[in-house]
Amino acid sequence: MKPLRGLAGLLLAAAFAFAAHAVEAPSANKAKGSTADHGKFKELQGPFASGEQVTEACLKCHTEAAKQVMATRHWTWDYANPATGQRLGKKTMLNSFCIADRSNEAFCNACHVGYGWKDDKFDFTSERNVDCLACHNTGQYAKIPGLAGHPPYARMEYPPKSGKFVGPVDLAAVAARVGRTSRETCGACHFYGGGGDGVKHGDLDSSLKQPPRKLDVHMAKDGGNFTCSTCHQTESHKVAGSRVAPTAADPHRPIVRGEQTARNPATCQACHGDRPHAEGPGAGLVGSVGTGTRLNNHARTLACQSCHIPAFARGGVPTKMAWDWSTAGTMNAAGKPFVKKDARGHVVFDSKKGDFTLGENVVPDYLWFDGRVEYTLVADRIDPSATVPINRFGGSPRDPAARIWPVKRFRGKQPYDLAHLTLLVPHTAIPDDTALWFNFDWDKALAAGTAAAGQPFSGKFGFAATEMLWPITHMVAPKEDALRCAECHAREGRLQGVAGVYLPGRDRLEWLDRAGFALAGLTLLGVLGHGALRVLTRGRRKENGK
């Protein structure tokens, strides 16, 4: 009787499970959990001749969406940092990768959330210029460098003169399937910054589209299956989190649902709190016995990322660790531009761009960081005799807002003006008669780039060694892969170069160790000698009648 009843129960459970599954299975056209199937809206049936026409259709219902987007840095590429007073934003900033946006807008601004930004005449006030699909497509949508933020509307050769072709985007089909942002949509730009997969950040690349749990415990399907916006919680299109003005320390408990707070929702602590390791019983009294308490005490010194991201570029996509522009323009024996690849097929030299150093599974550098970042901008004078910092991270050991952070330390070599001592903006990417990638002529490229950037150029230039820091915060490993204690608590450990903390296992007073062990050794020798003498004189003692 009993086994039969068990079997019936099992069958019933299976039937329920199947029914539940059938109800939950989303149709291909519906975003998961959405109350609207955009494929059913006649406004989105098309046909659409351009991205702007799709945006106009979106705005018929989402009347405030464009205004919201236009208030964000995704639109303005312009940002005044209240902490430093610096005027930042991709529009004017320098880096040591492709160097600068100015004069190259039609190429670089494929990653702008708009249509048509190819020079300084772009209309930032026109709502129809906002590109809704860039972030809200669910596939089959791509903006191509060179088209000023437009996707291809007709079959075209891409890259130019490559013999390869891309087809037009079916705007009506893409519009019918719009949905929430995803790892793919955010990643379409943020994974490819610096001109290719994984180039810039080191902790963001295409391996995060479908990451295994080992690579990213939050974003993995068999982990949290997070999208970017799960952490980078967005309100009125304003996306939380920034590498230009990051939150370096967040010493608070988790944010409670519904809590009104000015805190950044994208920090680890926003969900995990600042004492995330389980503490044993009696944690308050003799709690220091427990590993959980001891680990929690590390949180006042270390960013979570320092232990929980053991290395970056772990997903099989190498990141650029160095870029030497000074060799750009070098031709092969036949006088033609050429490309060199490493054993695995990754480009390590390109006549257009110079030499690259790639890195995979890179152990980060560590430094004190309080969230304050200062940039070297186009007008700032540099000292080319030393390595020029493209950005500087603030923070010192005594600072309660500073933590030890993992960073990618990227080294560059890039053009600067010998007379004005400023880093220079080259014109590189637009097929014309001055761009470096099409003419291999630095003089022309720098003249055109600096003119567009409104930067004085003496005509004399050299190449300065530069360095740029990137905070490492993605690719969080499962807890079993967090760093072992001795990775840092050791001589020559990961924190070897980090000053301002006494680190057991790393630090000691040389003289005390030497004196202590010497005295202990002498004591040992002394007693051994004394013992040996006793053995040797044993016979004599016996003669004495003992």
Next chain:
Amino acid sequence: MSERIYIFKRFERFWHWTQALLIIAMLITGFEIHGSWRLFGFKQAVGLHTAAAWALITLWVFAIFWHFTTGEWRQYIPTLKNADAMFRYYVLGIFTGAPHPFRATQLKKHNPLQRLAYLLVKLVINPLVWASGLALLYYPAWHDAAGAPALGSVALLHTLGAFMMLIFLIAHVYLATTGHTPLAHIKAMITGWEEVE
């Protein structure tokens, strides 16, 4: 003919050998944490060291209680009387077969040099290790206080205490063999009974 006297009581012997075990364990794990060698791995070393520390503190609390309630603390009242004789014995007499200048009794179980050495351990080394160790354990509770010493200085004191303990241990283990037979003292520490000539 030798006679036997009962010198070390049961608690005393338990205290001695448990303390010996814990101190040796703490020297091994402590110097691993210090970075002098690798044996258990840092995390295990810290766990063992901390657990042994609490065990030793508990033991010390009982031992202090015992010393005062039994009056045994008087065994450590320092005296220089006959200290020179003990010193001469260790340097010379022990090789020539001179008689041991000290005769243990239940009221005086330690020779003058032992008294001094153990008093040093009880009044200097133990408190130094204990206080600096607890300060290290509870570092997060005081590091932000005004005028708090640097963590490095506390660690230095703890290391200093550890070296003193190590040196004491080496000398103590050897001197345990200097009874009228090499194993006489050690047997006494195990059984409680010392053979006296």
